Amino acid sequence: MPMKTYGYIRVSSTDQNEDRQRIALSTKEVPLRNIYMDKQSGKDFERPQYQRMVKKLKPGDLLYILSIDRLGRNYKEIQEQWRILTKIKNVDICVIDMPLLDTRTAKDLMGTFIADLVLQILSFVAENERVNIKKRQEQGIAAAKARGVRFGRPEKPVPEDFEQIVIQWQDKALDISQVLELCDMSAATFYKRLREYRIANGTKRESGQL
Missing domain, CATH: 3.40.50.1390 (Resolvase, N-terminal catalytic domain)
Known part of the structure; x- marks a missing residue:
């Protein structure tokens, strides 16, 4: 051959x-x-x-x-x-x-x-x-990170009415699927943003509160 x-x-x-x-x-x-x-x-x-x-x-x-x-x-x-x-x-x-x-x-x-x-x-x-x-x-x-450059996919911003959406969710006026649709987020992203929002506003989860 x-x-x-x-x-x-x-x-x-x-x-x-x-x-x-x-x-x-x-x-x-x-x-x-x-x-x-x-x-x-x-x-x-x-x-x-x-x-x-x-x-x-x-x-x-x-x-x-x-x-x-x-x-x-x-x-x-x-x-x-x-x-x-x-x-x-x-x-x-x-x-x-x-x-x-x-x-x-x-x-x-x-x-x-x-x-x-x-x-x-x-x-x-x-x-x-x-x-x-x-x-x-x-x-x-x-x-680049030291200069403030961020890598990866940009973080999803919270909507302007995020607080009202959360209050309605806690009052059971909205279920989680409706919340995710309104926020245009996955469940993991929503809960992460919720934790960050509570920390930033110095609030704790109590009935009817953030």
Whole structure:
């Protein structure tokens, strides 16, 4: 059976552009039907398209990736996946941005040693960059929160007649479903706003009072 050529593309999120990787694979004449892409973090290899591709790979096939961090960003798992692909699946791998990581040309002892060394270094760099990116994100979020920036969905404001609605509810003039409809809130949000309202107004729940 003739050797097949495959390509793998990974971007970390749906809004990232994969064009650079596609262009690089097109220069290697990888058939479009053999290109697999995940829009997912490189922290592990639980990616649907990657797993699907691995099942398709046969001994003697060739896999192209643009750079080692497109394969993943976890040092140990990159090493393990490389071993699975090259030793168990008997697939050749070519990292386009790093010619030393081309298993077709690293068959002798010295070539294998150099390729393994380069792989370890680049795998470390890939994971270290992931850690640094996460750290920068956490620092950025902390700084934004310190400036008063709020994250997540905006809180539902209470209606102007919230107090009257609550009084009617406590007097049993309204049931909870009517209250939620009037306030346009879920039950959890309503009770949260009710607690906040009582605290803000220094009131306690008593008969006929907030």
